[in-house]
Amino acid sequence: MKKIFFVSLALSASLFAADNDLVMATTTSTDNTGLLDAIYPAYKAETGVDIKWTAVGTGAALKLGENCDADILFVHSPKVEKEFVEKGFGVDRTPVMYNDFILIADKSIAPKFKGKDLKG
Template sequence: MQKKKQMAEKACLIVALTLMMVFPVMAADKVLMMATTTSTDNTGLLDYLAPHFTQATGIELKWTSVGTGKALKMGENCDVDVLLVHAPAAEKAFVEKGFGVNRREIMYNDFVIIGPESDPAGITGNTVVDALGTIRAKGSVFVSRGDNSGTHKKELSLWSATGAAVPEKEFWYVQTGQGMLASINIAAERNGYTMTDRGTFIKYADTMSGNPPLKVLVEQDDILLNQYSVLAINPQRCTKAKFDLATSFAEWLAGAEAQGLIRDFKLLGKPLFVPNAK
């Protein structure tokens, strides 16, 4: 009897050890690693979407939020499985070089130029090109992320659209090398202007109980469209990339459930992103 009991205990121990070895592997196989822009993280969108994605697919989503340039670099280095970013020209080049596949547009918002309510440069209601030209002419403080993010790339293209060089060495042009919320706070401290995506501005306004020191002064210009897309890392370049999980994530983001969740995601009664998956 004692011998049978010992044999049973031994069998249970073997099963327990086997489960301990197997389940961590299974769990790791269902974890999707993503690099994404700071705006999808700072706004709270990913914290909102991730539990729904896991419930629908059984896949756990983990992410690192950096500027789009750094996110693309992480994809090149095979550090992640999927990207959610907002710099279309850089994304298309990334795909053309063979690093990414299956780029899909998921949602958009727009960029806005914000500044003090007193508007010392007098740019309220101007076009983007005119506003930036005025800021340059008057030497008003303009805060740039300066971090090769999607927002920074867009800002640089807008300065180029004015027909003059990017004012990188001008005394009034402040490059933070930081994320959007930090850059907004620096602009507020310097009584200056900056460019941000609207979603992050709404999040910023929410943290200020709806009365932020900086206000939207320039908006609704066609050139300010801010498109977000998802890209899977090419498994032929990165053999350990979880292409199947990345594909599941992309298909879920483009599906009715996620598109509805993105549409309904609001702060201060305002949508932060507009779904537009095809």
């Protein structure tokens, strides 16, 4: 996953390298994972580009992108992201991560989930 993230950011960095800052709008859940804090030093060392990010909800992050207040968005609403690009506010949508939820429970509740779309 990190390689995809670095590739996406590296491409963005080349587009915005003139001012040597990359402004990212991300979701609070992504920021709360600590992922950005963990990979930022390596990215800065490799590219020399400083990332400044703000953590907000997906809708607010998309609005920042729409208003050109962010160079790159790190959000998680595939349908809305595709619409954002289709409307001309973004140039590319690259999936970077996904959530994987695992239900751990007694087998006796398994019939409650039979036939349900658990990927939706």
